[in-house]
Amino acid sequence: MKIVGLSGSKIGNKTRTAMDCALKALKENYPDVDASLIDLAEYEVQFSDGRNYLEYEGDTRYVAQSLMEADALIIGTPVFQASIPATLKNVFDLLPVNAFREKVAAMIVTAGSPKHYLVAEQQLKPILAYMKAQIVQTYVFIEEKDFYRKEIKNDDILYRINRLAEDTVLLTKTYGRLRKEREKQYGF
Structure with missing residues (x-):
């Protein structure tokens, strides 16, 4: 199972700190899981221009292809101006509409105010x-x-991050098993 964490901002450190905790939880509790982190602050991702993600080169292709090859994603995002950052939205725009079909996606959101939970x-x-x-x-x-x-x-936050990692692995295993059972019905 391959899980990719995506820290969705080029600035700040809180989202990266939270994502590091999530990856640590995955690696400590699920050593058989291939868990990695993509921090957008470390990559030069081009703006989406409508091409197929495989037509991009360099960091842009690496980020898009890594997300497409993952079985599950943990997406970390800060809240800027009551919204997700443009860097994260751009990554979504690089991918096809059905990019996350049969993938599990979990979320970690960091914000300066409790008003941004929505x-x-x-x-x-x-x-x-x-x-x-x-x-x-x-x-x-x-x-x-x-x-x-x-x-x-906050120990409650650390507990919830560990629980998020557990839920992500459990759902990914469950959906994978159900997909295999469904495919057996078709005789492929």
């Missing part, structure tokens, strides 16, 4: 659903007050 519900979940993802319904929302010196200090 960004995941009203913006990120609809995009993931449109792209045909099987969405882990409970996401982790982390506020500014939960961080101290680039670390998460």
Whole structure:
């Protein structure tokens, strides 16, 4: 099973800190899972211009292809101006409409205010659903007050990140098993 974490911003450190915790939880609790992280701050991703994602080169192709090859995704996003960052939306725009079909997608959202908890519900979940993802319904929302010196200090947040990792693995295994059973019916 291949799980790719995507830290969806080029600036800041809170989302990356949260994503590092999620990847650590995956690696410690599920050593058989191939878990990796793509931090958009470390890549030069071109703006989407409508081409097939395989026609891009360099970092853009690497990011798009890594997401397409994953069985599951954990998407981390900060909230900027009551929305997801343009860098994250651009990555979604690079991919085909059905890019997340038969993939599980989980979410971690960081924000400076509790007022932004609905960004995941009203913006990120609809995009993931449109792209045909099987969405882990409970996401982790982390506020500014939960961080101290680039670390998460709230034990409840750390517990929820571990639970998100567990739910992501469980759903990915379950959907994979169900897909195999369905394919057996067709005799392929």
